[in-house]
Amino acid sequence: MDRETTKDLLTAVPKGTEGQIMSGLPHCRAMGMELLESADGRAVLRLPYSKMLIGDPKTGVISGGAVTALLDTCCGSAVMSSGPGLQSTATLDLRIDYMRPATPELPLIATAEVYRVTRTIAFVRALAHHDDPNKPVASAAGAFILERPAK
């Protein structure tokens, strides 16, 4: 995705929700996560490779924990973009399958999609990969609880 498209998508995001999510979330900021896109129950995030995220010092592969944090955030971003009137969301559960180790030095891309949303719960699936969704590093499926303002 080119820079202009990314910028357009970010400015298209409703104010007060996704537009500020990464810089406004201390843990995501500390990890260096970037929000590339979020709208209509879908989100795309990028996690640049960084030495501080290394989980296996012998190989330089980033920790599975960092992939978990990325996928959780990506799912949460997709949920928050799934409809108007959402105040916040919290993860109920998240299952992660690790398919292959991440490649050192490469950024990870995460995509998430809400595939069913009720008044209280959103069901989400997500994928983490290095620019080729056919070679996933990890996949995730989760349920998120929705907070809506009291009527």
Add this chain to the structure above:
Amino acid sequence: MSLTKQELANRIVEQTPYLTFLGIRFECHGDELTAILPFSEDLIGNPFLPALHGGATGAFLEITALTDLALVDWQGEGEALPPQPKTIDLTIDYLRAGKPQDCYARARILRKGRRVANLRVEAWQEERSRPIASAHGNFLLPGAVGE
């Protein structure tokens, strides 16, 4: 001379950047390993509540399980780190919002086979009987066939 479990756990922390990044340390008492995640502003997910980031809690559970498993039968050889198991899958249940406080976790090995181990792990804050998150997962053991 073989190192104690505590010394081995300290060595893992010193040599693994992501553990340093999160601030995780371990305490060994008897055969029990407790992981500690001291509170830091960088662990906050939702600054309005404020609550710990679910991803940080999940990562903490996963690291607790991996380290517990890596250390269980490891006697220590020279300067080397114990070989790392690999996560196959992990399911995390978020039970309560993580408060801006220190967090603790312990893992239990339910089964350790030849190739795969199954673990359950829980994280809590003030009271162990009120966990903030629990997880269970399968882990590929180092040296397993096909690795």
